[in-house]
Amino acid sequence: MNWYRTSALDSVRFIVGESVLPYYNAAMKIARAGGITILRDKELFAAALSGRQVIGAAWESWQGNDYSFDVAVDKAWQNRGVGGKLSDLCIREFDEIKEAYGEEARMHIHVVNPIMEHVLQNRGFTKDPTMNGIFYARQ
Ligand SMILES: CC(C)(COP(=O)(O)OP(=O)(O)OC[C@H]1O[C@@H](n2cnc3c(N)ncnc32)[C@H](O)[C@@H]1OP(=O)(O)O)[C@@H](O)C(=O)NCCC(=O)NCCS
Numbered sequence: 001m002n003w004y005r006t007s008a009l010d011s012v013r014f015i016v017g018e019s020v021l022p023y024y025n026a027a028m029k030i031a032r033a034g035g036i037t038i039l040r041d042k043e044l045f046a047a048a049l050s051g052r053q054v055i056g057a058a059w060e061s062w063q064g065n066d067y068s069f070d071v072a073v074d075k076a077w078q079n080r081g082v083g084g085k086l087s088d089l090c091i092r093e094f095d096e097i098k099e100a101y102g103e104e105a106r107m108h109i110h111v112v113n114p115i116m117e118h119v120l121q122n123r124g125f126t127k128d129p130t131m132n133g134i135f136y137a138r139q
């Protein structure tokens with residue numbers, strides 16, 4: 001099983017930044033199929049590609065000092081580490097950019113899926129009881 005997970009991800013290419021723009025529509029389709037709404041303040045940030053096919057994507061936003069991201073993975077590709085890797089790319093982006101925002105920079109993720117909860121808990125996020133809804137936070 002480990003071999004399958006690793007070899008499956010080896011064939012997946014992760015891209016970030018402007019090179020994701022041609023994949024905007026395909027990425028939104030995956031979000032819709034996954035039942036999540038990408039709010040207007042979020043921009044496509046990363047995509048996972050198998051060949052030329054988009055199999056997962058991540059969107060990000062900064063609102064003041066608050067960074068947030070959403071992840072969606074094509075059902076056929078779930079549970080192979082793609083969502084975790086896309087989350088890692090967003091977390092790395094936050095860590096790189098937060099210097100500019102200083103000590104006040106925060107990351108808040110609105111969680112609507114128990115699997116995402118698991119992914120975030122694995123990465124040191126904790127529930128933020130001060131927010132309305134289920135939010136996970138990390139500094
Ligand atoms: C949430 C989502 C992005 C995760 O993507 P993914 O590629 O399947 O995630 P990964 O394979 O990287 O990680 C899944 C982890 O959850 C675990 N998991 C699988 N099923 C689970 C379940 N039912 N409950 C809890 N954890 C579960 C896996 O064991 C794995 O843990 P590990 O990293 O410790 O091995 C994907 O399920 C998805 O696109 N869902 C629809 C859209 C959505 O809800 N996005 C999140 C909005 S908050």
